[in-house]
Amino acid sequence: MTSIDRLAARVPARLRGDAWQCFALGLLAAIALPPFHLLPVLWFVVPALLARLARAGGWRRAAWLGWCFGVGFNLLGLFWVTEPMLIMASDFWWAIPIAAPAIAVATAVYMILPALAVFAVRPRNRAGRLSAVLLFAGALVLSNLAQEFLVTGFPWNYWGADWAFSGHLGLAMIQPAAIGGIFLLTLLTAIAAGLPYVGRAGWIGSAVLVAAWAGYGVARTAAGPAPASRYTVALLQPDFAVPGSFTQPALQARWRRDLALTREALAKAGKGDDIVVWPETASPALLQTDASARAAIAAIAGDTPVLAGSFRLAADGSMRNSLVAVKGSGPAVAWYDKWKLVPFGEYTPGWLPLKVTPGGGFTPGPGPRTLHVPGVPPVGPMICYESIFAGLIVDPRDRPAWLLNVSDNAWFGDTTGPYQDFATTRLRAVEEGLPLVVDTNSGISAVIGPHGRVDATLGLDRAGFWLINFQLRCRRRRSVVSASQWRESWAFTRLFWGWFV
Template sequence: MQSRGQRLLRRALLVLAGGLQTLAFAPFFVWPAAILSFLVLIPLCLHRDPKALFGDGWLVGFGLFGAGASWVYVSIHEYANTPAPLAVLMTLVFVAGLALVPAIAFWCWGKLGGDHERRRLWLFPAVWVLTDWVRGWLLTGFPWLYVGTAQTDGPLAGWLPLLGVHGATLLTVGTSVLLLLAGTEGWRQRPKTALAALGLALLPWLAGPLLNTIEWTHPDGDPLSVAAVQGNISQHNKWDPEQMRAQIRTYRELSEPLWDRDLILWPETAVPATQGQAAPTLDAIETRALETDTAFITGIPWYGNTPHYPGSVFHNSLITLGQAQGTYHKQRLVPFGEYVPFESLLRGTIELLNLPMSVFRPGPENQSPLRLAGVAVHPFICYEITYADFVARNSQGTGFLLTVSNDAWFGRSIGPFQHQQIARTRALETSRPLLRGTNNGITAIVDGKGKVVKKAAHYKRDVLTGSLQPVTGQTPFMLAGSWPVVTLAAIMIVFGRQRRPGNNAPQTTAS
């Protein structure tokens, strides 16, 4: 029986173990922290019953999301004008709700593994990966803080074009389990088993750098000269009608020296007015772009009739001008930021639920790619870049990745750095260069290995210029998505789970 002090220490360690994973991601880049996290939390939970594991999983999740998604407070307090005490409470509710996902997962882990230590070790990586996968789509999904993302800057980077982010997560968690197994077997009692476990743990880390030398795509056509304009517009002024002309003037002045470029990119909702309201400005840009043979693309709130909705609706969109064709309506919207779930019941209760432009509707699936300077591109707006399979599926037949965002919502938190790292992971999974345009950072050009080639100054008005080489070809992950890893995890659970006593009874035959 543990004392009260021991129980409190144990709970604190579980919260810290979850929070420790935050160090694996940007802007810290300490990817071994993820392995250390599992080396701490697994032994603490290995012999607990399912009911106790529910609480353990919640504590781990509370630490993970409390530290890793702390930027939520900035959005709620600073930009939704929510009083600090209420913003803290809402952030805690958000974190506590997310922590229920690992809580349920840990309970299932205990049920599936029974009292057998090795069975539980075998099952843990599979349960963790399936939990991440479910979290990525449940209730629109929160595909953030996957430990596989940290490997964009780690030795397992070469596995990402093959297995995707969930595959890198499976290898990371599996490494921790094998290291624990090697330790529990003991070098004196079962040295061969311990050595085998250690060898298996090291194998993917040794293979990763070799796999990273493979070129899954090859250049297609001439490089494009590109420019991304970063206006650094304050989120407090973003939707102020009196500030609209000044904001557009800022972007036009910054863009004036760039008309010799093949592509000019403005970020998400850079034009803070609908296409109808901003028609004179857009017409002037169209004329300039046609005169200079430039492809121009900007984020804008689009308003009008579509076949998918009765009446006129708002979309968070990208429109093209000049040597470009197509319009894209964002498909994956952010709850409470771009739309309000249960709108008829909630809107008007607190100011957070009345944010400007929180009335967007999702765009249709299977939208045609944009044509930018003769290259097919499927864009991704803000949060969409976090969905690995969504990006892989829609990048088929495209020359490069393009994403825009307005990360001013994150303030000066770790959020923008995490968001950029996630975008770099998509570049690595698809082996495609990436052009990322944001309002205040991190605007960047990223190569097909997920490395930043060039970036604009953060939190400043700036212009990023450079070249980008379109490519052709596909990675294994683009062809198969996450299904091979998810299926493997499911198979590990099916064959590794504890059977019911009745299923283990010896078979007899009538004599």
């Protein structure tokens, strides 16, 4: 009997059913997510879950138990999605009580495949239990792949992100992401946490696996990154209120604050400043088409490149959420359009007959690309939500020298959402072997090395500018599997899913 089983025996009889217990196990598993990172709970949760799945009376019962676990896990892990609705409660009051439960119910479906994999083994001995652990871990990764691509794609709450905590140990434990991305981290986590289900030998095997895993990470980070080119980057974190007022005086005040922060940053940096970054949608002006706005920036920044979050009106009349590069008072030198839009927040999926996105939403861009801005090393931009899509954030035909993520997490306040987003975004640096700059409206902003080491951060709810000597250190090539290989894996996942379900 596991520790969880002994604890469950004390629960009132009406709540002792396996379904309720799986739901509770899901809640417990969620506290391993950022910002808590209480990973040891998984070493008790996973064996207890496997035991309940193994004794399910049929495949439907196993699927139900897996779904119950997923509901508990995602309900606690995704409660922060309600925060934007609280901010706009006068318009979206009706969605407040249903948003988090509805998303939890939908995303819990991805736990059905791992549950069925365990039930298919019907473990009766130590070898069967080991097989159940390995199948559970493999099926969980396949479900994660499905979650990245299926419907609109929502790759959140992956177990691999649990390891992206601060300190030398956290840095060491995320290094396998350089080989197989966040999916390999999830696979290793599920195996290590599940091995105690096998018995005493499983605890030993788990300890050996974690020790080898940590040893690899320490050895990899000890080798050090490539020689550095140094750039001074000014990051603006204005901490604008959301949604903010759209009256002309309010927009003018916002614009003046952008310019004032830029002036202060450049004055402090002197002539050594190379790049200025504004966060997502920081500019109330349409920088690509507004010559007077670009001239106002040039009057302060001169020829220093400014990479600014801005709306953009495309030639076809569609509105885009963009990153616009301004250098001098001439035309914009480059721009990037966000292509992974937030469902319902930035666009309404085509399969939904009703349009529920405020203001009609945005049109997606063509996909990941590298921006070539004079005086700036080639940069791979990401806007907000895009940074959670492993293997899909850079143009493989035109590799950048560094990554830039601009975002506005003020919508999620001081909930767990910004911390979860930052942990997942940090893994993109390890996967791609590239340094990463994160600039957000209200925090967390950071500079992250190609091994995932956080060199500097600016926390939540802090306003101002931030100067950082950015070490442009990168690997010559990406070590994680390519986006095309992820797509091939996804094709296999669809076949596997269809065969099982």
